[in-house]
Amino acid sequence: MENAPPRPADLSAQIASAIRDAIVDGRLRVEERLPSEAELADQFSVSRPTVREALKRLAAQSLIRTQRGAAGGAFVNRLSFENAYAQQITTSTLLLSMNAVSFDTACEARFALERACAPLSSQRRSPDHLATMRAEIHRQAQPGLTDEAFCASDVAFHRALVDGAGNPVLSYQLAGAVEAMQPLMNMITFTARSRETIVALHTGIADALEARDVVETTQGLSALESETRKIAAGVFAARAARD
Amino acid sequence: MENAPPRPADLSAQIASAIRDAIVDGRLRVEERLPSEAELADQFSVSRPTVREALKRLAAQSLIRTQRGAAGGAFVNRLSFENAYAQQITTSTLLLSMNAVSFDTACEARFALERACAPLSSQRRSPDHLATMRAEIHRQAQPGLTDEAFCASDVAFHRALVDGAGNPVLSYQLAGAVEAMQPLMNMITFTARSRETIVALHTGIADALEARDVVETTQGLSALESETRKIAAGVFAARAARD
């Protein structure tokens, strides 16, 4: 039961926490410069290497960046959606692979979230979003494509759909769900026949989105979900039989 | 030295990247022990402080943990959903505050995502999930509650709804969207009247979920969304007029 009485964390972790809190609370504002490493070391009564370890922790979370030179130092980062994507995707990918989330579970989540974007996207999608989707569909129909390239194009297609909703928060959240599935999708070999089916479904979705038809878009996504799961089930079954 | 790319990153960043790639690629497996700091320093031909900074970067992302002592060292973490929640929430919160995302945008995303959970949750929610929701509704109806406590209970209610979908990937993604909104919600003062309305809407959603009525659940969420946005608009308008 002696699980862990608030075990004294490392000094560098404590300092990182203190600075992180200051950023979150707004005591340190965006683009503001932190005290120099020497000053921080003095303030916290630790050595400079310890301060540096704390700063590296924060840099790893994109909370600060450092700059060398006379007017250099550590600056509070503006956490942009674009920058946060990468972290979000890395974390989501690892979560899926390390926890052995089944393909079905990940797939279910992904399409549930995508369907959540459908109403907004069919309302707000720009011609640009449609053009991107059409272009990706065209690419997916080309014969010489590797499975990896096909999956990458698939991700691009769905990102265009999601971005069409015009809500950066949605795009951010969906980035994790959609892109993190790519490694799982890459485990699948797509036959010419299954690619044909997917391209047809993609076309149906793009058409529905162009017509601003929410119901049709949603149904298209659902059809794509069941088709994707069917293909995956087939691939996994064949693989299991071979082993 | 051959390492003269246009933008030579910090050595510690390079090393962190190399190890991170090894983890993502599976060359380093979960619970596997990394070489000691001295060995790593030797392998990468850098000093131990540099290696340590790299390891701290990875520790900040929960990719590794370190243990002191004879059989200690750095171990590859199993990234659990629970652990990832905290990071996800911190990042989402900062994203919202630093990028001045409007209340409406965040609210729209949140309820769109929640509606995505409705079909699954009405199908799979357990009596336990329902009980949690009822308990939170009961708490929300009590008079002496602070605004913060009311918001916290609101979050707990919605998390139960999301968890009811029985999909950890969904729960993870939603945690960011739902909990990151709490600071925004906390800026709102809830009148007794508006609390009453929200409690009624929550009750309606719980009832619909108990009856496994997808349409009713979805409509309840939509009603709650527009009510929330209406309350927020009122509060912000009053605040703007006063200033």
Next chain:
DNA sequence: ACTTTTTTAAATGTCTGACAAATGGAAAAC
């Protein structure tokens, strides 16, 4: 032979001091 205690070695955590490299601004030269 088995259990308990002690020792020991390995590893991380931290500190000190130093030098290298980058960089912006001030001082000097033109």
Next chain:
DNA sequence: GTTTTCCATTTGTCAGACATTTAAAAAAGT
């Protein structure tokens, strides 16, 4: 007034040392 040179500041890196923790080996006791 413009350009060049110099310099102080700050981060990046290194080397070595000591402290602390911890598990396993060694020793002692039963």
